Amino acid sequence: MNYIQTLQAQLHSMATGFVAALPGVVIALAILLVTWIVARFASRIADLLIGRTDIRLSLRDLFTTLVRVAIWLIGIMLASVVVMPGLTPASLLAGLGIGAVAIGFAFQDIFENFFAGVLIMVREKMRIGDIIECEGIKGRVEHITLRETHVRSLSNELTIVPNSMLFKNPVRILTDDDLRRHEVIVGVSYDTNLDRAAEVIRRAVEKAEGVEATRGVDVFAQEFASSSIDMLVRWWAGSTPKAGWESRDRVVRAIKRALDEADIEIPFPYITHTFKEGVKLPRCDG
Template sequence: MGRLLLGVALIVMEVSLPPVRAQTGDAQPETPSGSPDASELSNEQISAPPETPDEVSVSEVVGDSEIGARLRQILTSTEWFRDEDVVVENGVVFLTGATESEKYRTWAGDLASRTEDVVAVVNRIRVAEPPILDLNPAWTELRGIGRIIIRSLPLAIIALAMLALTWMCGGFAQRLADRTILRRIQTKLLREVFRKVLMIPVLLLGLFFVLRITGLTQLAVTVLGGTGRFGLVIGIAFRDIAENFLSSILLSMQNPFQYGDLIEVAGQQGFVQRVNTRGTLLMTTEGNHVQIPNSQIYKGTIVNFTSNPNRRFTFVAGIGYDVPLSEAQDTALQVLTEHPAVLDSPEPQVLVEELGSSSVILRFYAWCDTSAHAWTKVRSSVMRLVLKAFADRNYSMPDDSREIVFPQGVPVHMVSEDLDAGKQQGDESGRVRGVLQRRNGQAPEQVVNRGEGDLSSDAADIRKQAETARDPEQSKTDLLAEPVSASN
């Protein structure tokens, strides 16, 4: 029994007591549960970088005199300050002097504050006010521009050489075109237009290369890209000029007239002297220069009197009712056919046009060669000869009858002298007949007299006037072919 109780007691003690670890040479001392492990602490200390101080002192303490001397040397070396001075007392820096810019004043304060062993900075540097008439900024800009120009001289020389080469290439292209494709174009204006069209792409290509060489690539792209928009703007702004230019091209292609032609357009009549890209220059028969825009000429009605040298002229004359009409027509027709300046084909005609109140109106038609004769002179000669032929045959040519109405009436006094005077005067037709009868005894009428000249064309006289007249534009801008004779 005693042994049993002893065994139970031993078992209870074995269970209730904590286990005892075996201590060896590798045993580690226990650490409190609240403290970190040694391995973890060493890793944190190794990974955390040390803090970098703002300043690293190379000496124990820098004296005030050394700080002031160093700052004074730096300020003097910059040459930005006038009457500069640095005073240091117990690490406090006092800056005095003058400068021309606020940025220099701020820079000096920052420099002093970053100096070693400086506690505080008192910046008493003042900014000097610039004078009213200060040309220094202008001179500074000019010097900067001068430096830029000097640095750009090599590129400018290369660009000029490239432009000269481009111009030479354009001229070569024009000469090559003149010898090949432009030889078939007879109109001078069209040749000039095609030569300019060939020159434009060459110049644009050369300009693009120049801009690329000078480093202005973006500008080159802008120039090439904006050519279409630029042309649109120019076309809108200079619409009239562009219209005249295009009209001049169309006129040169259609060629409605030539140099020296007598034309009538826009209410003006004259001989063609010049056609350029703006307008057409005419010289009227009065010797005046008239410039007409090509757009008006192209859109207007053109009458060319020279393209067909034969021109018909007309005039009228009245004969009395007592004159045989057929005989009068034959007489006038004989005068027309015998005149040397009147053409046989088309043949002349004498037609009754109107039966007037006191006379029969005859109209005369005849043709003449305007390249050899002036139609105005020929008409004058023919009218004079017809009048002479009618006078030789005692044909009466009475005036038109007139009716005068007096609303208030006219008092009439019967005087014998007035009656005698009325009897002596006779009627108007008798007076005209008497005049014509008195002419019967005169010499035969000449075909040409001094007043009419030699019936030659006025084109030669107008051409002489154009040669002696002052050029309205004072420039050689004639775009027509070479001058041709008036007979052409």
């Protein structure tokens, strides 16, 4: 009988405490409801104000999210103090600090990618649509979030790259400018007048479609190859991969046509370089 009386006393005490705390719970729920309404309106106002600037969309979403999170933190703190009167804002902040440290160690990679994403958005050097290359990954930037960046390869595969990788490693932005320098190697025979050949090549490249002739065309005699003198040809054209391939195609065709018209030979490599493995060369006796 003593156990039953003890249990009854405990249940009565719990019921009495719940009834006593009920007004505080109702007030806390009201505070959370007001917090939800204020957070919605505040995020809309922040979005309208930031929308008038030139800040990129993902960074705008970051600011509105931070405003919403800050309001919810304040609302939850107020509701907790109302429900638990013994809980002071100082003790609550201390508990949040210890919890933040523990969470930070547990989710170190996530926070690293988050802050890297914020810094990538702030520096605004890598834009949506840019062609980038980083650690063997090459493609078009489709989307930048706070944790990862979506890169679509030139063969249409999607690669999800952690932001910390793009922030800590060198990133080549191939489309940072509208124009980029392209180059090709042209070999001419050893009996060719190199000055004349360089002039023929230069004029052919300048007349090719898509070449920015005002930026200049460079033709340099580069090295003595096995069967030719190799010349490095450089020119300016569009920076996108498609523009580069199209420009290279037109330039190679124009150079071949101009050299043929000028009777300048483009020699074949020595025969020893053209035979595949397993093909025997004829014997030469004597």
